[in-house]
Amino acid sequence: MSTMRVGETGLALRDTKRQNMQKMTGATIKWTLFVATIFSLFALLMIVLFLLYRGIPAMADIGFFKFLFGTTWDSPSSQYGILPALLGSLYVTALATVMGVAIGVFSAIFLHRFCKKRFVGPIVQAINILAGIPSVVFGIFGLLVVVPFIQNNLSPDVEGHGILAASIILSIMIAPTVISISLNALKSIPKELFEGALALGASIPQAEFCVVVPAAKGGILAASVLSIGRAIGETMAVMMVIGGDHEIPKGLMQSINTMTALIAGEAREAGGLWLEALIATGILLFVFSLVINFVFMRIRAKVDYRFSMRSKKKNRSPMETLAKSLSVTVLGVGKAMDSDHAKPSVDLSKLFFVDHETKKSNRKKIKFDVLKVLSCVGAGITLVFLASILVFIAKQGVSSLSWHFLFGEYSVDNPSIKPALLGSAYLILISLLIAVPIGIAAAVYMSEYMSRRSKFIKYLRMSVETLASIPSIVYGLFGYILFGSIFGWGYSFLGAGITLAIMVLPGIIRTTEEGLLSVHNMYREGSFALGASKARTTFRVVVPQAASGILTSVILAIGRVVSESAVLLLTLGLVPGALPDTMGPGTSMALDIFYFATQNKEGQAAAAATVLILFVVVINLGATQLAKLLSRKTK
Amino acid sequence: MRTRGYIEKFMEENKCITIKNLNLYYGDNHALKNINMDIFKNKITAFIGPSGCGKSTLLRCLNRMNDLIETCRIEGNIEVEGFASQIYDKSIDVNALRKSVGMVFQKPNVFPMSIFDNIAFGPRTHGIKKKPELQAIVEDSLTKAGIWNEVKDNLKKSALALSGGQQQRICIARALAVQPEILLMDEPTSALDPISTGIIEDLCDQLKKNYSIVIVTHNMQQALRIADRTAFFLLGEMIEESKTVDLFNRPQTEQCERYITGKFG
Ligand SMILES: Nc1ncnc2c1ncn2[C@@H]1O[C@H](COP(=O)(O)OP(=O)(O)OP(=O)(O)O)[C@@H](O)[C@H]1O
Ligand SMILES: [Mg+2]
Numbered sequence: 001m002s003t004m005r006v007g008e009t010g011l012a013l014r015d016t017k018r019q020n021m022q023k024m025t026g027a028t029i030k031w032t033l034f035v036a037t038i039f040s041l042f043a044l045l046m047i048v049l050f051l052l053y054r055g056i057p058a059m060a061d062i063g064f065f066k067f068l069f070g071t072t073w074d075s076p077s078s079q080y081g082i083l084p085a086l087l088g089s090l091y092v093t094a095l096a097t098v099m100g101v102a103i104g105v106f107s108a109i110f111l112h113r114f115c116k117k118r119f120v121g122p123i124v125q126a127i128n129i130l131a132g133i134p135s136v137v138f139g140i141f142g143l144l145v146v147v148p149f150i151q152n153n154l155s156p157d158v159e160g161h162g163i164l165a166a167s168i169i170l171s172i173m174i175a176p177t178v179i180s181i182s183l184n185a186l187k188s189i190p191k192e193l194f195e196g197a198l199a200l201g202a203s204i205p206q207a208e209f210c211v212v213v214p215a216a217k218g219g220i221l222a223a224s225v226l227s228i229g230r231a232i233g234e235t236m237a238v239m240m241v242i243g244g245d246h247e248i249p250k251g252l253m254q255s256i257n258t259m260t261a262l263i264a265g266e267a268r269e270a271g272g273l274w275l276e277a278l279i280a281t282g283i284l285l286f287v288f289s290l291v292i293n294f295v296f297m298r299i300r301a302k303v304d305y306r307f308s309m310r311s312k313k314k315n316r317s318p319m320e321t322l323a324k325s326l327s328v329t330v331l332g333v334g335k336a337m338d339s340d341h342a343k344p345s346v347d348l349s350k351l352f353f354v355d356h357e358t359k360k361s362n363r364k365k366i367k368f369d370v371l372k373v374l375s376c377v378g379a380g381i382t383l384v385f386l387a388s389i390l391v392f393i394a395k396q397g398v399s400s401l402s403w404h405f406l407f408g409e410y411s412v413d414n415p416s417i418k419p420a421l422l423g424s425a426y427l428i429l430i431s432l433l434i435a436v437p438i439g440i441a442a443a444v445y446m447s448e449y450m451s452r453r454s455k456f457i458k459y460l461r462m463s464v465e466t467l468a469s470i471p472s473i474v475y476g477l478f479g480y481i482l483f484g485s486i487f488g489w490g491y492s493f494l495g496a497g498i499t500l501a502i503m504v505l506p507g508i509i510r511t512t513e514e515g516l517l518s519v520h521n522m523y524r525e526g527s528f529a530l531g532a533s534k535a536r537t538t539f540r541v542v543v544p545q546a547a548s549g550i551l552t553s554v555i556l557a558i559g560r561v562v563s564e565s566a567v568l569l570l571t572l573g574l575v576p577g578a579l580p581d582t583m584g585p586g587t588s589m590a591l592d593i594f595y596f597a598t599q600n601k602e603g604q605a606a607a608a609a610t611v612l613i614l615f616v617v618v619i620n621l622g623a624t625q626l627a628k629l630l631s632r633k634t635k
Numbered sequence: 636m637r638t639r640g641y642i643e644k645f646m647e648e649n650k651c652i653t654i655k656n657l658n659l660y661y662g663d664n665h666a667l668k669n670i671n672m673d674i675f676k677n678k679i680t681a682f683i684g685p686s687g688c689g690k691s692t693l694l695r696c697l698n699r700m701n702d703l704i705e706t707c708r709i710e711g712n713i714e715v716e717g718f719a720s721q722i723y724d725k726s727i728d729v730n731a732l733r734k735s736v737g738m739v740f741q742k743p744n745v746f747p748m749s750i751f752d753n754i755a756f757g758p759r760t761h762g763i764k765k766k767p768e769l770q771a772i773v774e775d776s777l778t779k780a781g782i783w784n785e786v787k788d789n790l791k792k793s794a795l796a797l798s799g800g801q802q803q804r805i806c807i808a809r810a811l812a813v814q815p816e817i818l819l820m821d822e823p824t825s826a827l828d829p830i831s832t833g834i835i836e837d838l839c840d841q842l843k844k845n846y847s848i849v850i851v852t853h854n855m856q857q858a859l860r861i862a863d864r865t866a867f868f869l870l871g872e873m874i875e876e877s878k879t880v881d882l883f884n885r886p887q888t889e890q891c892e893r894y895i896t897g898k899f900g
Contacts, residue, residue, distance in 0.1 A: 019728055019730070019731065022730075451705055452705070453705060520744075522740060522742060522744040523744055523746060524703070525700060525703065525738075525740065525744070526740065526744040526745075526746065526806070526809075527746070527756070528700065528703065528733060529698060529700060529733055529737065529738035529740075529810070530733065530734070530737070530756060530757040530760060530809065530810070530813055531730040531731065531732075531733040531734035531757065531760060531761060531813060532730065532756070532757070532760040533730055533760075536760055540756070541746055541756075544747070544748075545747060
C-alpha cells in the first residue's frame with residue numbers, strides 16, 4: 001500500500017486549483033493561436049484590399065479600355081496602356097514554359113528510367129542546387145553570357161536583350177521545379193504497370209512513354225501549371241535581360257517589357273497616377289496568379305483524389321486494373337479502346353495489340369527510341385546550364401574574392417560586401433522573428449485545433465495557398481506603398497523585413513502543417529489517455545515530433561529571404577555600403593549582386609554571387625541533413 | 636431466487652462502472668446499440684466478438700476517447716466510481732476522468748522521448764514537478780509493470796529503442812503512473828510474440844489486486860486464461876455477459892456458442 005500510492009495526497013490537493021489554471025491557460029493558448037491564424041488571412045486581405053483600393057481608381061482614371069488595350073506608356077502625357085507589357089509577359093511566359101516544361105519533363109523521365117541508378121542521387125542534388133540559385137544570379141548569367149551569345153551568334157544587328165534571352169533564362173529557372181514534381185509523380189506510379197507492359201513485349205522506352213508517363217500525367221500537368229505561375233511572376237532575372245522597350249512583342253529578338261519588369265523598373269521613381277498605374281498592373285499580375293493557382297489546385301485535388309481512391313479501394317488495385325485491361329485485349333481491339341476511355345491511365349491494350357496487328361510496330365519502336373534520346377538531351381541541357389552557370393560565376397568571381405571584399409570596410413573604389421552580409425543577416429532576423437512564431441502558431445491551430453472537416457479550414461488553406469502564389473514583386477509593391485509611403489518609413493529594414501515576413505509566412509505555415517499532420521494520431525491518443533490537456537498534448541507530444549518539418553520550413557524561409565531581390569529593391573532601396581539600420585535604407589547580398597551587375601562591375605557581381613550560392617547550397621544541404629537526423633531520432 | 640438477490644446486491648457494491656442504455660453513432664452508423672452492463676472492481680473483464688462489432692468503441696467510451704472523433708454521437712449514461720455525475724455530463728472534467736480511467740492501446744505508443752520522461756509525462760501533467768517524487772513514481776510504476784529490472788540502468792535511453800513487448804509494458808507503466816483506478820486495454824498483446832504476451836497476461840493478473848481491468852481481445856484462450864468475466868458482442872449489441880467460465884462452458888445464446896466454437900466468420 002505504502003509504495004503504491006506515492007504522492008497521491010499531493011496529486012489530490014493540487015487537482016482543483018491546477019485544473020482551473022489549466023483551463024485558463026488552455027483558453028489563452030487557443031486564442032493566441034487563433035489570432036496568429038487570422039493574421040495570415042488578414043495579410044492576404046490587406047494585400048488584396050490595398051491593390052484594389054489604389055489600383056481600381058487608377059484604372060478608372062486612365063479608362064479601363066485604355067489601360068488594358070492602350071499601347072503607349074508615357075508618364076509625361078499620362079498615358080498608361082499596359083497591353084505591350086501584358087502581351088510581353090504572356091509571350092515570354094509561354095515560350096519559357098514550353099521550353100522549361102519540355103526540358104524538365106524529359107529530364108525527369110531520364111532520371112526516372114534511363115539514368116544509371118548510382119547517378120540519380122547526385123544529379124537530383126545538382127538540380128536542387130539549380131533550384132536554389134537566386135534569380136538575380138540567373139539575371140547576371142543572362143546579362144553576361146546569354147545576351148552576348150545571342151548578339152554574337154544569332155543576330156548581329158540587335159542588342160541581344162529581349163524575348164529570347166528572357167525565355168531561355170526563365171526556362172532554366174523553372175526546369176528544376178518541373179523536374180522534381182514530375183519525378184515524384186513518375187515515382188508514385190506502381191512498378192506493376194511498367195512490368196506489365198514489358199511482359200507484353202514492349203521495349204523499355206515504349207513501356208515508359210506509353211504507360212508510366214501517361215499514368216503520371218496529372219502530376220506532370222500540375223508541375224507545368226505551377227511553373228507558369230513562377231514564370232509570369234519572375235521579376236529580377238527577366239528585368240535584367242528583357243531590354244525594357246514598351247513595345248508590342250513581335251519578333252523573337254525584340255527588346256520588350258513584361259509587367260513584372262515594368263513594376264520593378266519604374267515603381268521607385270513613379271508617383272501619383274504613374275504609381276497607381278503600376279499598382280493596377282500589380283492587380284493584373286495578381287489575377288493571373290490567382291487563376292493559375294486555382295487551376296493548379298484543381299489539378300492537384302484531382303490527382304490526389306485518384307491516388308486516394310486507388311489506395312482505399314483495395315479491389316481496384318493497379319495490378320487488377322492492369323489485369324482487367326489485359327483480359328480485354330484478348331477479346332478484341334474495339335472493346336479495348338472502350339476500356340481505355342474508362343481508365344485513361346492504362347492504355348496498354350490499345351498500344352500494343354493495335355501495333356502488332358497493323359505491323360507498325362517497328363516504326364513505333366524507333367519513335368520511342370527517339371523519345372529516349374530526347375530525354376537524355378533534356379537532362380543534358382539542364383546539367384550543362386547548371387555547370388555553365390556555376391563555372392561562369394566561379395571563374396569570374398574567384399579573382400575578385402578577397403578578405404577585403406568579404407569583410408573589409410566598404411568604399412566606392414574598393415567595395416566590399418560586408419554591409420550586404422550584415423544587411424541580409426538583419427533581414428533574416430527581422431523577417432523570421434515575425435514569420436516563424438506566427439507561422440508555427442497558425443499551423444498548430446489549423447492542424448490541431450480545427451475540425452478537419454470544417455469549411456473554414458478549407459478556406460484558410462486556400463488563402464494560404466493564394467498568399468503563397470502571389471508574385472514577389474506584388475509583395476514588394478505592397479510593402480513599398482504601405483511602409484514606405486503610408487507609414488512614411490521610406491526605404492527601411494523594418495519595412496523590408498515585415499514584407500519579407502509576409503512573403504515567407506505561407507511557406508512556413510504549409511510545411512509546418514504538413515509536419516504536424518504526419519504525426520500519428522496514436523501519440524495524441526496516448527497523451528490524452530493520461531489526462532493531458534489539449535495544449536500539453538499539442539506542445540509536448542505532437543509539436544516535438546514535427547520538429548524536422550518545422551526546421552525545414554525555417555531553413556527554406558532563410559533561403560528565400562537571402563535570395564530575394566525584387567521585394568527589396570522596392571522596400572529596402574539600394575544603398576550600397578549602408579550598414580543595417582532598422583529605420584534606414586540599405587543593401588543585401590542579392591541587391592549587391594544586382595548593383596554590381598548594373599555598374600558593369602562583373603567580377604564583383606560574380607564574386608558576390610559565388611558567396612550567395614555557397615550560402616544557399618550550404619543552407620539547403622544543412623536542411624536536408626538536419627531533417628534526416630531529426631526524423632531518425634523520432635522514428 | 637433469494638440467494639441470487641443477495642449476490643446481486645453484493646456485486647453492486649463492487650461495481651466500478653455502470654453503463655446504461657448506451658447508444659453510439661458514427662455519423663449514420665449505429666455502432667453501439669443499447670448497451671447495459673456493469674464492470675466490477677478488482678476483476679478483469681474481457682470484451683470478445685468478431686471484428687467491427689464495437690468492442691473498441693465501447694472501451695473508448697469509458698474514458699471518453701471518442702470525444703476526439705468528430706462524427707461520433709453518444710446517448711445514454713456511464714457512471715464511473717468516484718465521479719459525482721455520469722461521465723458525459725457537462726460538469727465532468729475529462730482530463731480528471733482519463734486520469735482515473737487509464738488506457739493501453741493495441742499498438743505500443745511510447746512517446747519518442749526517454750523511458751523516464753515517458754513514465755513521468757503523466758505525473759508531470761498532473762502537477763508533480765519535484766525530481767525525487769517523480770523518481771519514486773517512475774520506479775514504482777516500472778516495477779508494477781514488471782519491467783524495472785530490464786530498464787533501470789538506462790532510463791535516459793529512448794523508449795523507442797526497446798522491443799515491442801517492452802514498449803507495451805512501458806505503456807502500461809505509463810498508464811499506472813497517474814494512479815488510475817481502472818485500466819482499459821485494447822488488444823494489448825495482439826502485436827506481441829507469445830512470450831511477451833505471457834508476461835503481460837501475468838502482469839494483468841497481478842494488477843487486478845489494485846486495479847479494475849477491462850481488456851479487449853480476439854484471443855479466446857487469453858480471455859479464458861485471465862478474465863474473471865467476459866462480455867460477447869455482435870454487430871454493436873452486447874449479446875451475453877457473465878463469468879468467463881460460465882460463458883465459455885454454458886453459453887446462453889446461439890450466437891455466442893457459434894462464436895466461441897469458431898463457427899463465426
Ligand atoms: N473513427 C471512426 N469513425 C467512423 N466509424 C468508426 C470509427 N471507428 C470505428 N468505426 C465503426 O464502428 C464500428 C465498430 O468499430 P470498432 O473499432 O469498435 O470494432 P472492434 O470490435 O474494436 O473491431 P476490431 O476487433 O477489428 O478492433 C465499425 O463498424 C467501424 O467501422
Ligand atoms: Mg478494436
